Structures are given as structure tokens and as C-alpha cells.
Amino acid sequence: MQYLIDLHTHTIASDHAYSTIMELVSQAKVKGISLFAVTDHGPDVSDGPHPWHFNNLRVVPHLAEGVGILRGIEANITADGGLDLEEGRLKNLDIVLAGFHPNYLPTTVEEHTRLMCKVIRSGLVDVISHPGAAQYPVNYEEVLLCAKECNVAIEINSSSSVNTRMGSHENCVKIGKLAAKIGNTISLGSDSHIAYFIGCFDESLKVIAESGVKEEQIINTSPLKVLDFLESRGHKPIFELRDYFSK
Template sequence: MQIQVDTHTHTLSSGHAYSTIIENSQAAAAKGLKMFCNTDHASLMPGAPHFWYFANQRVLPRFLNGVAVLRGVEANIVNTDGEVDLDNTVLAKLDWVIASLHEPVFKPMTAKEHTEALINTIKSGVVDAIGHPGNPNYDFDFEKVIRTAAEHNVLVEINNSSLGRSRVGSAPRCEEIAMIAKEVGARITTGSDAHFAADVGNFSSIQTLLAHVNFPQELITTQHPQSLLDFLTERGKAVAEQYQGHQW
């Protein structure tokens, strides 16, 4: 199963990760990736950078070590209204926006409230993907949320870290999420959620899971840079001129 894009990576700017973006790009190149997304935590996560960090990503090169770099964020869902902790004017300038539920920002509530928060986030129109939805601390109505994501052209993430060291108990939930996504035709994204450069491009657990459920390749937006860029174009985002017509 081919995956050439890592849509979820962190740098030391997140406050609890340990590598620079240059080190992440070197690791991505060594793994044979064609593209990765820089998605540090938005400001309400303890230790995360000021919003200027995200507004200033325009200074980043479009390629590092031969690997395309999308400018992004892992924003925090802050309430059941589906609001996130980064201003819409900044979000609009980013290539890629993940929105996730994190315990230090959104205290776990009931499945009904989590479902409401996720659906409203999806419907907000400002996020491209829902991050690590397998977290057992945030139960929700899988089918309702995944169908809503498909209807609003928002991706559901299968997170490699959730299938290993992080968010223990996520694995069976991720499998169910993948099976429902397959059933309803929801597209997914795949992220390493790397907090150290060596984990960039690590999709080993994702690939095992997707193979196990016989997940359709055509629903995986990260199979190739162009498939992700095409998705972002569908969402009305402008593709950087450096990527237009690029021979991947």
C-alpha cells in the first residue's frame, strides 16, 4: 500500500517534540517521502508556540531536502461549538489544518458532547481533517461523524502513533473507524504524528490496519502528493505555484 505523504508531524516548537523541521525533512527524504505537513500544536496546548509562529510559516521553503513541505497546524477543538484555537484569518493562509481533541484543552465529556463538537468542527469549513479520532477518552458516534465528514469533504485521520505508544486503547477503535469510512466512502489521511524525526514517515501500523480491513487505495489521499493537492483544491484552497505541474 503506497503512502508518499505524512500529514501530521511536530517540531520542537510544539514544546514536547524533539526535532527541527530541517531534521524532519531529512528523515522524510531518507524514507522516500515526497511531501510532509508541518503541523505543530496551536497555542492553547501547553508549551505550544504563539499564533505568530503559524502566521509566519510563509517564510518556510516549499521544498526542504527535496521533499515538499505543506504549511499547517494541529489546532485544538475548544468547545462543542466546534471552535478551534487559531484565528480564521491565519487558518485561511495555511495549506493544511488538522483539528483534534486534546485533554489539556477540551476536558473529556460525554459521547454526545464529543459527537457535537466533532460535527460542528467539520461543518465549520475551516478544517481539512479530524486528528486521531480513535482516542478512547473521546467516545463519539462513529457513523454519524464519519458520514458528516464525507458529506463536507473533511478527512478522517488514521494516526500511526495512536496504534502504538500513544492514546492506549485506540487500535480497535481505529479499525472500526476505518471500516465505517470504507463503508460510507469517506476519505482518510495518514499521519505519523511524529514527535521525533525518526518517526516521520512511519506508517507501519497504519498499513497493517488498512490491509487488514482491505481499505480502498482510492480513498487514501496521502497515497501521492497530487492526490492530496487535488483534495485541497476541491476544498477551495490555492496550490502553491511551486507544486503546480511538478513532476512528483
């Protein structure tokens, strides 16, 4: 199956990414992507945007040139198991991803697992980004059981082992196999840092094929499935997108 929804992209609001939202929309149109999430890094990494960036995402239309846009963040897990944007701001966004980044330097598997599970249980996070990151190993079974219990999606990231986080592929396959067994909800993200990479899921597809993740577990199969998932997480319905994609 070709997945035409991308739930993890970056823009020039993160200094190490190179495209604007308009450029993402333009490439989405070229590739037939129906919906994507803008998920720039939270403020705690040195090249992340100011917190105001996330408040003001409200000016970004949910629908531009026929492409659906979700206003999101890839928040950073902090050393105390919190997130680097306050709760009120997170709750105004359409989608919240969270993962480990260099604001927190790796410690132990036990500690990474504890922090990730604390974030999952916070109720503020919809998707755990790149849980297979080789630099931040976790107890996969513990994290996946916790995510299943809390209705939090697990990402299969298509930049891991390709553009960044080298050496993560085997971990991602292990996670995929466990997720297939546990029945976790799966989110696919290109983690595009340039518009040309939006919707590129080559690495995710390899992980899916090797691990046996089932298509029904993956929310990127239809815009309404994504919207249903986000509403099940407590987000306000986005009627404009719901109407547009129901036609």
C-alpha cells in the first residue's frame, strides 16, 4: 500500500530543516499527499522555535490548495519525564509527537524507559516519535504495553537509519514485531527536513514488511482514520477537514 498521509515533517522553524509550509504543500500536491502534520521541534533543543511559534500555528489553514494540514509539534522529552511546551499550548495543537533529542543526553535503558512511559501516561502525547532510536534504547515491551494501555500511537519513522539515527533499523523491526503482537496503533512519519522527502516511507515500508505490522494498525491509511484517532485522544474535531475528506 502507498501511504499518502505524513504525520511527521519539519519546516525552517527548526534551523536544521530547509523548507517552508508552502513548499511542503507544493510537494504534497506533486506526490498526491492528502494530509500532513507540521511537527517542528519543541523549544528545548537549541535549534527549535520559540514557544510562540506553537501558539500562532492557528494562523496556518487546515486546508491549503486541497491539502490537509495538522498543526503539531515534535516535543522533546525532558530529564524529568516532562515535555518542553506547557500543557495549555500543547492542548491547542492538533497533534503532539514526543521523542528523545539532544536536550536530554542518554543515560540508561531503565531511565529512558521510565521517562518515555511517564510521557505516555501524561495524556499530552499522541505519538511517540522514533522509539527505535539507537542512541536512546528503551525496554520496548514495557513502552509498547504502556502505549497500548494509554491509546498512544507508536511511530515507524522513515528517516531513522537513512538520514539520521543510524543503526536503528534492527530496533525498529523489533518494535514492529512487538507492536504486531500487542496490537499498538502505528503512525508513519517521514520526518522530512526538506519538502522533497515528504511522504517518503521507504524505510518505514521495509520495517513494516520485516515485522508483520498489519495495515489495520496503521492510521495513515485514510485522513478520517487519523482524525478519528486524534479525537479519541481528546482533540477537538477539525470539522473543515472532516467535511472535506468525507466528500
